Structure formats: C-alpha cells, structure tokens
Amino acid sequence: ESADIGVIGIGVMGANLARNLARHGHDVAIVDVDPAKCTELITEHGDEGTFIPAADHDQFVQSLRGPRVAIILVPAGDPTEMVIDAMAERMDSGDILVDGGNSFYLDTLARADRLAPTGINFIDTGVSGGAEGALTGPSLMPGGSTEVYERVGPMFESIAARVDGHPCCTHVGPTGSGHFVKMVHNGIEYADMQLISEAYDLLRNAVGLTVPEIRDVFDAWRSTELDSFLIDITTEVLGHTDADTGRPFVDVVHDVAGSKGTGAWSVQQALSLGVPVPAISAATTARALSGAEAQRHSVQALDLPAPVPVPMDDRESWTEAIRQALLASKICAYAQGFHEIATASHEQEWDIDLAELALIWRGGCIIRARFLDHIADALRDEPSLPMLLAAPWFTEHITSTLPQWRRVVALAANSGVATPAFATSLGYLDSLRAGRMPTALIQAQRDHFGSHTYRRTDREGVFHTRWEEDDRPEETWS
Numbered sequence: 001e002s003a004d005i006g007v008i009g010i011g012v013m014g015a016n017l018a019r020n021l022a023r024h025g026h027d028v029a030i031v032d033v034d035p036a037k038c039t040e041l042i043t044e045h046g047d048e049g050t051f052i053p054a055a056d057h058d059q060f061v062q063s064l065r066g067p068r069v070a071i072i073l074v075p076a077g078d079p080t081e082m083v084i085d086a087m088a089e090r091m092d093s094g095d096i097l098v099d100g101g102n103s104f105y106l107d108t109l110a111r112a113d114r115l116a117p118t119g120i121n122f123i124d125t126g127v128s129g130g131a132e133g134a135l136t137g138p139s140l141m142p143g144g145s146t147e148v149y150e151r152v153g154p155m156f157e158s159i160a161a162r163v164d165g166h167p168c169c170t171h172v173g174p175t176g177s178g179h180f181v182k183m184v185h186n187g188i189e190y191a192d193m194q195l196i197s198e199a200y201d202l203l204r205n206a207v208g209l210t211v212p213e214i215r216d217v218f219d220a221w222r223s224t225e226l227d228s229f230l231i232d233i234t235t236e237v238l239g240h241t242d243a244d245t246g247r248p249f250v251d252v253v254h255d256v257a258g259s260k261g262t263g264a265w266s267v268q269q270a271l272s273l274g275v276p277v278p279a280i281s282a283a284t285t286a287r288a289l290s291g292a293e294a295q296r297h298s299v300q301a302l303d304l305p306a307p308v309p310v311p312m313d314d315r316e317s318w319t320e321a322i323r324q325a326l327l328a329s330k331i332c333a334y335a336q337g338f339h340e341i342a343t344a345s346h347e348q349e350w351d352i353d354l355a356e357l358a359l360i361w362r363g364g365c366i367i368r369a370r371f372l373d374h375i376a377d378a379l380r381d382e383p384s385l386p387m388l389l390a391a392p393w394f395t396e397h398i399t400s401t402l403p404q405w406r407r408v409v410a411l412a413a414n415s416g417v418a419t420p421a422f423a424t425s426l427g428y429l430d431s432l433r434a435g436r437m438p439t440a441l442i443q444a445q446r447d448h449f450g451s452h453t454y455r456r457t458d459r460e461g462v463f464h465t466r467w468e469e470d471d472r473p474e475e476t477w478s
C-alpha cells in the first residue's frame, strides 16, 4: 500500500507514462498481462524513480494507496473493457479509474454508468503525443467530475507538456468529454496529415520537384505560420534515405494508410450532430481509398485520357501558392474540428472552454503548433464565436491566401493530382460564403418526389406543391 498511482498495461505508451510519472516523483504501481514487461521496465529504467511491479490485478490494487488512482493504457475496445471489469471487482468506492486510451466516448459514458453503483469514479483522458510524448510530456484531456479532477489534476499537470509555463492538461468537462475531444483531435490530425501529403504530392507531381527539394521546401515552411510538429516530422521523413535501396524512404513505403477508428468516429459523430467536417471526412476517405486496392487496380488498368501537363513556368511561385493553399485548408480543417466540439459541448451541456483546449494542444500532442495560439486568442476574445474564419487573424489569412488557393486547386485538377482535402476545404469556404446555396433545388426535388415540404424565402410557413397537378398549386402544410 504505497504507490501514489498505478498504470495498467505496460506497452510502449503505458511504460513511458509510468516512467514519466516516476520521474516526477510519483511512486508508480505497474501491471501487465505479460509480467515480463514490468520486469523489463524496471531492469532498464528502474533508476528513474519508484516502480512497484504487481504480478496480477489483486496485487496491483493492494499496492495502491487509497483512495486509489489507476490509469488504464491498453488498446481501446475489448482489452479496455476487460480491465475495467477486473478493476470494478477489486477497487472500492471513492477510488479513481482513468481510461487513457482512445476509447469511443459513448462506450466511456456506458462504462461510467456501469461503474456508478460501485462508487468507483471514472475519468476519461485523451492522451496525445505518441510514445515520446507519454515519456517527456503529453497533452492530456481528462473528463469527469470536478471533485475527482481536483484529486488527479495536479498529478496529471505535473507530467504534461508545458508551453510558456502553461501545462498542456486541463479539466475538459464531465465524463465523456475527454474522449470526445481526443477523438476530434485525431480527426484534425488526420486532416492535417492529409493536407501535408497533398502539398507533397503537388510539389512532386505537378510542380516537378525532387524529394530532397521538397524536403527543403518543408524545412523552409517551418519558419512560417505552418510551423508544427507534423511539418517537422514530414521534413525528417522526406530527408530519410532507405538504407537497403538508397531510394527516398517515402518511395519504399507501401501506400495503404492504416487507421484505428478515431478519424471515422469524428466524421460519424459530426454527421450525427449535423456539423460539416469535409476536410476530416476527405482525410478519412483518402485512407480508405488507399486501401481499396482491387478498385484502384481496376481503374489503373483503364485507358483513360491522361491529363495535359501544366507548363511549369515558375516553380518558386507555385511552391509559395501551395504553401498558401495548405495554410488556408488547414484553417478550414481546424474550424471544422472546433465547430464539432462546440456543438457537442452545447448539446451535452459539457461547457468546454474551447480557448483552453486550444492552449493545451499547443504542446505535447500530435497537432501541436504555435498556430493554436491564434485559435486560443480568437476564442478568448469571443468565447461563443460561431466560426473561426470570422476571427481577425483567420479572416486576414483566408483573404490573403484565397487567390493562390484557387490557382492551386485548379492546378491539381488540371494536372490530375488528387487533392480531396484542398479541394473540399475550398468548397467549404465557397459554400459558407455563398448567399444562396443550390440546396434550394434539393429542397424542391425532395418536395417533388416525396412531399417533404419546403420553406419559402418570402413568407413564413411550411409549404408543399402538388406537382402532379397541371397548375401546380401550392398548399400550406400544417
């Protein structure tokens, strides 16, 4: 009975988080289905702090000082479910169980309900930053009751990343909100990665730069508004040469992109909430498309007209145009993610402080960037801002990049380079700015074939037109 906190699941994330906790002076109980993982951790890093290995769940629970705090870091889904059941049997009322995995927030809500009669408190915590972040400072997004957060918060904040002295950890809101915002973080992550990949593809296949040249372009972009962890690692990846073949590493990597579900959930939840997230959706779809190998092969076998090459007059100006298109599209993707969180927060009465969320995403997590400072500023100035693009910094950048953004989307279409996220982001902007959308025609079609009714621009009320009659009389629908 001496550990301050316990970690269940000593995989890469769990081991690194346990080490991070130990390095900050917390005594950490550790347990894994494979006890060798615990032994290994202690052999290799035992000198970093106090680790108390447990042979099984019983011993683990006994080694924790009450009220106990245990963090689960096993894969989302069944493994998490099994650990929660095991802990529910062993922990006591007042103890705190933290799920640090990428669990689906509706599963989280159901689990919290299931635990409620036991008196065990449940905290859902988004943990971002990958293995390195878990060790040196992740971004943490915990959800749960305020009283329970007050007990674990200081420990979490002690191990989180820091930007300008501000810990990248905040009490997001009630149970479920932590995993919800982590899900959307990942949706934004998917969009950002897709946009960067489209920029790379354009630079290579429309502008005609070589991989080392593109590496240099990304390197230069690090000193612009695009500066971010994802641009850093892109530069590193593009600078890496495969040892076996001597070719650029990116050329030997199989192009089917994996996904563990959070991107798709972000899109599904956005659609359920009626929130448009086209960039996140395009990014998720692009990964699915990369995996549709049979369909890709069958289309590759067709003798389709090749795009007429666009003459590359000025590579430098096209490179700058692509940078601007990337920035503008990125702004749209983040606007969509924040819209999704704001809507869920409103519907679920989570009362999430969006500005604070932007602040804790500046460090530790995968989408970390100074760019998030501008989002935080915008939301501090106007907490109920309906649309990020309307905040001054964003309006300014959308305005200045728009002409080049259009050129780039046209270049992509003319060159036959697929840029679904660039293009759909521009479509998002143009739809938002249109005084009238062609959805008026859709409403008329719906009324025509299904009597789905419509509202009019000139009168209040709900109407239906009797399309089957010659003079098409309109009736008021009650």
Ligand code: 6PG
Pocket: 102, 127, 128, 129, 130, 186, 189, 258, 259, 260, 261, 262, 263, 365, 366
């Ligand atoms: C993070 C990452 C992390 C993980 C994702 C990747 O924030 O640290 O998002 O959670 O890398 O699960 O997701 P995919 O496997 O779906 O790309």
